[in-house]
Amino acid sequence: YSSHGEVSQGGDVDLGSMDDMLSALGGDEDESAGLSQEEVSAAADNELVKLVNKIIVDAYKMGASDIHIEPMPGKAKTGIRLRKDGSLMNYIEIPATYRNALVTRLKIMCDLDIAERRKPQDGKINFAKFGGLPIELRVATIPTSNGIEDVVMRILTSSKPMRLDALQLSASNLQTFEQVLARPYGLFLCVGPTGSGKTTTLHSALQHINT
Numbered sequence: 001y002s003s004h005g006e007v008s009q010g011g012d013v014d015l016g017s018m019d020d021m022l023s024a025l026g027g028d029e030d031e032s033a034g035l036s037q038e039e040v041s042a043a044a045d046n047e048l049v050k051l052v053n054k055i056i057v058d059a060y061k062m063g064a065s066d067i068h069i070e071p072m073p074g075k076a077k078t079g080i081r082l083r084k085d086g087s088l089m090n091y092i093e094i095p096a097t098y099r100n101a102l103v104t105r106l107k108i109m110c111d112l113d114i115a116e117r118r119k120p121q122d123g124k125i126n127f128a129k130f131g132g133l134p135i136e137l138r139v140a141t142i143p144t145s146n147g148i149e150d151v152v153m154r155i156l157t158s159s160k161p162m163r164l165d166a167l168q169l170s171a172s173n174l175q176t177f178e179q180v181l182a183r184p185y186g187l188f189l190c191v192g193p194t195g196s197g198k199t200t201t202l203h204s205a206l207q208h209i210n211t
Helices: 018-026 037-061 098-109 169-183 198-209
Strands: 066-070 077-082 087-092 122-125 133-141 147-157
Touching: 018 037, 018 087, 037 066, 037 087, 037 098, 037 133, 037 147, 066 098, 077 098, 077 133, 077 198, 098 122, 098 133, 098 147
Parallel strands: none
Antiparallel strands: 066 077, 066 147, 077 087, 122 133, 133 147
16 A cells, blocks of 8 residues: 555545645645745645545545554654554554644544543544545544543444345354344344454344344
């Protein structure tokens, strides 16, 4: 994967390259010398909005299940990692000056309290309102140190549940599963590591009994 790759937003709007966005966030003294502070701030805000959208779009296109935003104290850059097939992989790093703005933007997208930094918060982003892709993101923030917050986003595709026979279970397991679901009482345990398909399995089960 190259950060120079062109990724379209919702298939229509070109978000540009990641390097161009990071360069714009970093600022150019020659280009910004003739601009007011408000104009420079507005331009940076616009680039940040596009950057957040691109991070989510790229993660979805790459088949990632989670996005981890990991700000570091001091002047260290904010690391962003993606979870794919259960493993975390490095994605990009954001300049330290934008770590608070990045977290604030994500909080705004899921209607969380941007003034609260000392308590964990949970929310959801309907990305169709921002990026055109039919996906939702489950967002969790947690305070770490020095007023810094980590953010984890789980990507949830907004699509119809799969049929039970499309889960690629063995014939015997599928038969047992259907027998368990047919019972009017009791429960079964659905376990596995991150990204293994627990939610997909449960949604398929609910669709199967929802008659």
